[in-house]
Structures are given as structure tokens and as C-alpha cells.
Amino acid sequence: MSTTITFTAHYPWNRPSSGAPHTNRPYAEVLVGPHKVRVWCLVDSGADRILLDSGLAPSAGVSLAASKKYSVSTAGGLLTVDEVSTVALDIEGASIVDTCLFAPGAMPLLGRVTLLNAFQFGLDNKGWLHT
Helix, strand or coil, X not given: CCCCCCCXXXXXXXXXXXXXXXXXXXXXXXXEXXXXXXXXXXXXXXXXXXXXXXXXXXXXXXXXXXXXXXXXXXXCEEEEEEEEEEEEEEECCEEEEEEEEEECCCCXXXXXXXXXXXXXXXXXXXXXXXX
């Protein structure tokens, strides 16, 4: 049995939004924390969670003081992250509270668990679609 998803939004990879990366890769606009700091995250289905630069946390109003620290495997090796379990996120207009990983100098990635907690999505050769 197959499921058909009707998408309400289609965003081309290289969209003209202010601050959006102009590249043929899937980026999502994310507002982080109570201060709603805007960051463009590469949509990465191989990543589990959202990963952000730890330098963003203070300006977003996210404290890393009580975070859980551990190492994760990446394509480049091991990365030590701070995990914060209750971060407010607005992902392309969908508001959720979810677990965020922070690491110094990390490239912003939007992993599949976080993405699927926000909405159903799909990718085609021209852009990414979501409900």
C-alpha cells in the first residue's frame, strides 16, 4: 500500500528569499529559540537531528549550561556536541519544540528526525516540498 502526500508548499533550491543560500542544495529557514534567530540549515536526511553552531545559542536565548555532552559520528569523524532537549524552532513556518545539537563551528544541518517532527516532506529534482 502506498501513501500519497499532497504538498502545500514548494520551495526551489535556489530561492530569492533574503539571506537564503543561492545554491542548488535543499536549505530550510529555521528560527531558533525564544529570540527567533534566523539560520539557513542544509536539509540532511543522513543527520538525525538539527545541528547548529554553538556560537548561535546565546543570541537565540538557548543556554548550553545544562546540556548533555557527548560525541557523534559524522562523515568527517567524531564531533562533540551539546544536546539541549527543549529548543523552540520554527522550521519553514512550522513551530515545534525539539532536541537541538550544538557544536563549535558546526555547519547548520536540519536532520530527518527534527524535520519529520515538524512536517511530512519530499524532495524532487527542483526543490523541496512540505505539507
